Amino acid sequence: xxxxxxxxxxxxxxxxxxxxxxxxxxxxxxxxxxxxxxxxxxxxxxxxxxxxxxxxxxxxxxxxxxxxxxxxxxxxxxxxxxxxxxxxxxxxxxxxxxxxxxxxxxxxxxxxxxxxxxxxxxxxxxxxxxxxxxxxxxxxxxxxxxxxxxxxxxxxxxxxxxxxxxxxxxxxxxxxxxxxxxxxxxxxxxxxxxxxxxxxxxxxxxxxxxxxxxxxxxxxxxxxxxxxxxxxxxxxxxxxxxxxxxxxxxxxxxxxxxxxxxxxxxxxxxxxxxxxxxxxxxxxxxxxxxxxxxxxxxxxxxxxxxxxxxxxxxxxxxxxxxxxxxxxxxxxxxxxxxxxxxxxxxxxxxxxxxxxxxxxxxxxxxxxxxxxxxxxxxxxxxxxxxxxxxxxxxxxxxxxxxxxxxxxxxxxxx
Amino acid sequence: xxxxxxxxxxxxxxxxxxxxxxxxxxxxxxxxxxxxxxxxxxxxxxxxxxxxxxxxxxxxxxxxxxxxxxxxxxxxxxxxxxxxxxxxxxxxxxxxxxxxxxxxxxxxxxxxxxxxxxxxxxxxxxxxxxxxxxxxxxxxxxxxxxxxxxxxxxxxxxxxxxxxxxx
Numbered sequence: 001x002x003x004x005x006x007x008x009x010x011x012x013x014x015x016x017x018x019x020x021x022x023x024x025x026x027x028x029x030x031x032x033x034x035x036x037x038x039x040x041x042x043x044x045x046x047x048x049x050x051x052x053x054x055x056x057x058x059x060x061x062x063x064x065x066x067x068x069x070x071x072x073x074x075x076x077x078x079x080x081x082x083x084x085x086x087x088x089x090x091x092x093x094x095x096x097x098x099x100x101x102x103x104x105x106x107x108x109x110x111x112x113x114x115x116x117x118x119x120x121x122x123x124x125x126x127x128x129x130x131x132x133x134x135x136x137x138x139x140x141x142x143x144x145x146x147x148x149x150x151x152x153x154x155x156x157x158x159x160x161x162x163x164x165x166x167x168x169x170x171x172x173x174x175x176x177x178x179x180x181x182x183x184x185x186x187x188x189x190x191x192x193x194x195x196x197x198x199x200x201x202x203x204x205x206x207x208x209x210x211x212x213x214x215x216x217x218x219x220x221x222x223x224x225x226x227x228x229x230x231x232x233x234x235x236x237x238x239x240x241x242x243x244x245x246x247x248x249x250x251x252x253x254x255x256x257x258x259x260x261x262x263x264x265x266x267x268x269x270x271x272x273x274x275x276x277x278x279x280x281x282x283x284x285x286x287x288x289x290x291x292x293x294x295x296x297x298x299x300x301x302x303x304x305x306x307x308x309x310x311x312x313x314x315x316x317x318x319x320x321x322x323x324x325x326x327x328x329x330x331x332x333x334x335x336x337x338x339x340x341x342x343x344x345x346x347x348x349x350x351x352x353x354x355x356x357x358x359x360x361x362x363x364x365x366x367x368x369x370x371x372x373x374x375x376x377x378x379x380x381x382x383x384x385x386x387x388x389x390x391x392x393x394x395x396x397x398x399x400x401x402x403x404x405x406x407x408x409x410x411x412x413x414x
Numbered sequence: 415x416x417x418x419x420x421x422x423x424x425x426x427x428x429x430x431x432x433x434x435x436x437x438x439x440x441x442x443x444x445x446x447x448x449x450x451x452x453x454x455x456x457x458x459x460x461x462x463x464x465x466x467x468x469x470x471x472x473x474x475x476x477x478x479x480x481x482x483x484x485x486x487x488x489x490x491x492x493x494x495x496x497x498x499x500x501x502x503x504x505x506x507x508x509x510x511x512x513x514x515x516x517x518x519x520x521x522x523x524x525x526x527x528x529x530x531x532x533x534x535x536x537x538x539x540x541x542x543x544x545x546x547x548x549x550x551x552x553x554x555x556x557x558x559x560x561x562x563x564x565x566x567x568x569x570x571x572x573x574x575x576x577x578x579x580x581x
Contacts, residue, residue, distance in 0.1 A: 064547060065547035065548060072558060073557055073558060074564070236469075236519055237521040238468060238519065249493060250493075256493075345439065348441060348470070348500065359470065361487070361489070372475045372558075374471065381524065384524035414547070
């Protein structure tokens with residue numbers, strides 16, 4: 001049988017054998033394999049075309065865009081306030097942080113200073129969201145590798161926080177709690193009590209997750225030395241968040257360009273050494289402890305005060321007043337129907353979400369709608385390094401590679 | 415180094431390519447001629463005082479009424495020096511090509527592909543310039559251009575409205 005395929009290579013079984021000519025030959029062939037788009041471990045709808053030599057990855061080509069909804073185009077058609085719910089749907093696992101990043105960008109554009117209490121509230125909720133994000137990552141990554149128990153333990157504790165979100169803003173995932181210039185509503189005494197209770201409950205539970213994994217030989221074999229990226233390459237690829245810090249690069253926007261209440265809190269940024277999946281896992285676990293520390297400090301320092309900046313031309317009136325006061329109702333109506341008048345100009349504002357640097361680049365030409373809004377999504381940029389990081393690993397490691405970025409396709413495809 | 419000093423240093427080194435530097439809300443945006451883009455970018459990366467080792471994003475803006483219609487926007491950050499810069503260049507519609515920066519920052523690969531996909535700006539010497547978010551066989555145009563309708567083009571527009579309400 002003649003194989004015309006160019007990828008086909010014919011090897012002699014033993015070319016050094018004196019009778020090599022008469023020995024049978026071995027035909028090997030590079031195999032193209034589609035992984036996805038409907039694979040459960042691709043964390044959404046992602047297809048990767050794997051070129052395999054045996055079970056080794058020679059090259060991988062991510063094919064993206066299955067979840068592309070044209071969010072950047074939609075942003076140009078609505079007012080600044082109307083875009084907040086769209087940001088929920090970017091990274092649907094961690095909606096709060098998307099709201100936060102977007103509101104910060106618009107505040108930079110409008111030059112609004114957020115009141116101090118609102119900054120503390122924002123920081124606390126953002127860190128709660130970071131805990132949820134890392135729990136979700138740890139659970140699903142362990143599940144992808146085969147450790148099912150960790151998944152249940154993580155999701156049990158995540159459920160407590162999602163219920164807390166439910167009480168805070170009425171939604172578990174698509175939260176839209178942040179507003180331009182502040183937040184939608186303050187904590188109730190019940191929410192505060194529940195959060196404090198959680199902070200006491202949670203740190204021992206982190207130790208529990210770690211116990212499952214730190215001596216698990218399968219976990220160690222599949223994370224240590226897998227998906228290694230050097231610090232130089234990580235920076236060149238524009239990786240961010242734990243994926244970058246796993247390679248030992250000290251870049252955390254909370255420290256590099258302090259915002260919100262972070263400069264008033266003491267916390268450390270854990271760094272990895274080897275740049276492999278295990279170091280990233282360790283960073284994320286350490287960040288869980290750091291998040292608890294930040295929330296505790298914020299709760300201690302937080303004073304009473306307004307939760308919304310007093311800029312009536314931009315910020316929304318309190319909901320209570322909208323129902324009882326004519327002027328507030330007009331203000332709310334005008335802000336949502338026409339928007340506020342943004343000055344012409346352009347800004348970029350990056351925020352350290354739990355996946356990495358989530359940035360918004362907004363071009364304004366005046367008027368109530370952004371002229372152009374570009375989302376710097378960490379998942380998308382991390383996928384750019386996929387081919388580089390996957391080469392030479394086994395096919396099963398492709399699964400853990402999606403996990404190592406903490407990829408969410410809603411954000412990647414926008 | 416302050417943002418003003420950064421802008422001055424670029425102007426000194428690229429007197430002919432430098433067009434404009436704007437500082438607004440703490441962001442520095444430098445516009446250069448498109449044939450100098452790659453040179454300036456290389457300078458930003460390699461000059462010890464600049465040291466922009468990190469690529470933040472690549473973006474594009476469509477200004478349909480301008481002579482040079484498209485604006486390509488690069489944003490860089492220096493992890494060591496902790497400063498940011500936005501590098502911009504304009505391209506006309508008739509010749510919307512700029513030099514790719516993939517040889518300087520590896521991350522530019524996917525980011526430039528997205529710009530090509532969404533705005534139709536081509537990047538010279540890009541290793542793999544294909545659509546990335548839209549399908550490869552998408553022929554309806556470039557979605558983020560201002561003359562592209564929000565509802566899209568193509569077969570959706572050919573549907574007739576069927577009145578299915580009860581009579």
